[in-house]
Amino acid sequence: MSLSCNKGMIAGVYFHDIRHDIIRVKRPSLNKNRMVPLRYASSERNYLLLKTLNGPIAMKIFKAVPFIIMSCIAAGCKKNNISHPVRKDIVETVYASGKIMADSEYTTFALNPGTVVKKLVKEGDVVKKGQVLYIINNTAPAARLEAANEAYEKARENLSPQSRILSDLRLSMQSAAIKFSNDSLQYFRLKNLWEQNIGTKSALDNAETQYRTALNDKKSAREKYYSTINDLNISLKNAQSQVATAQNDLSNYIIRAESNGTVYQMMKEKGEAVKANEAVALLGKSAARLIRLAVDQQDINLLQNGQQVLLKTDATGDQIYKAKVARIYPTMNEADQTFRVDAVFIDDDAKSYIHTSVEANIIIGKKQQALVIPINALLNGDSVKVKKDGKIVTVPLKTGIHTLDEIEILNGLDENSEVVTPVSGK
Secondary structure, eight states: OOOOOOSSSOOOOOOSSTTSOEEEEEETTTTEEEEEEOOOHHHHHHHHHHHHHTSHHHHHHHHHOHHHHHHHHHHTOOOEEEEOOEEEEEEEEEEEEEEEEETTOEEEEESSOEEEEEEOOOTTOEEOTTOEEEEEOOHHHHHHHHHHHHHHHHHHHHHSTTOHHHHHHHHHHHHHHHHHHHHHHHHHHHHHHHHTTOSOHHHHHHHHHHHHHHHHHHHHHHHHHHHHHHHHHHHHHHHHHHHHHHHHHHHTTEEEOSSSEEEEEEOOOTTOEEOTTEEEEEEEOSSOEEEEEEEETTTGGGOOTTOEEEEEETTTTTOOEEEEEEEEEEEEETTTTEEEEEEEEOOTTOOOOTTOEEEEEEEEEEEEEEEEEEGGGOBTTTEEEEEETTEEEEEEOEEEEEOSSEEEEEESOOTTOOEEEEOOOO
């Protein structure tokens, strides 16, 4: 089965045999190299014939029969070929380019500047989430963490049952309570005697003053005790916050894997300096590969999930791999006016290397034994010129799949129709 790639005039690959040579052309809308087929042998012969006619032989012919040339020019004559529609397998594809990525690929960065003191993994290692990849020189943050831990332990001790601060306050509170109890008994005893006209007024007044002073001391001791507990709780929380901050600062000097997967690239060696926000490692899922493609905005509406993709990579030469469309992203890249399309391999033996460039054809339609004519026979408005009863007439068509060189005819012609195809020439 032969295969061409086109939507309108979109370039593609001619897969008559995957060993056939492929040439490249430019398409201005994407400014990308496109894969297109070598022309048929008949086309090559025509090209050679035209080159011959442009040489000395052609000059002799023209000199011999100038009146024929002048007659054609005056009459507006045109060269035409007569061809018949043929049946053949035809495939319509959309071109895409891109590269192979590791699934869930991500890059880790150094959050702080420093020097690599330990490199704990190498390329190809399988790692688990949280596993340490690098350790950056961290003497200063480690010292800050140690000091924060000591402050935290002191704050915890101040709130424990063995706290000297709270023990002294409890003793003061107990002493104030005992004194208040004694002064209270003395005051009410003298007050009862005074009501029985026993005792002196000055003794009662002194007892009342001591009673009220002891009551205030008792309240003050209690308030001071609970106020100190609140202050110590705040100090403990502040110490906890300082420990967390110091731990976070220290963790920024320890670079870890964010998820389970494989290390694909380690960008620093032991002893090398790193800058803040500098990339240091590339990781991703161990086995899964993702083909990230860019598709022209004019073609994106032709795609849907599950469509077959045929692709070749720079690393594997002309080997053709099969994949399928897995996801179509709705946002256009304004820089090159393309849409991102992700595909996944369906070949079990696909030897894929990440970040390898790929060229791909996404199959959007195919039909066996379709009735086709050359694309250059088609006129504007989906019509062709047909020789019928000795006359050239225009016939409207209903068309189907378009390729680079051919177009499917759904209605308007049959295999016996004589289609007029213009031939360019001088």
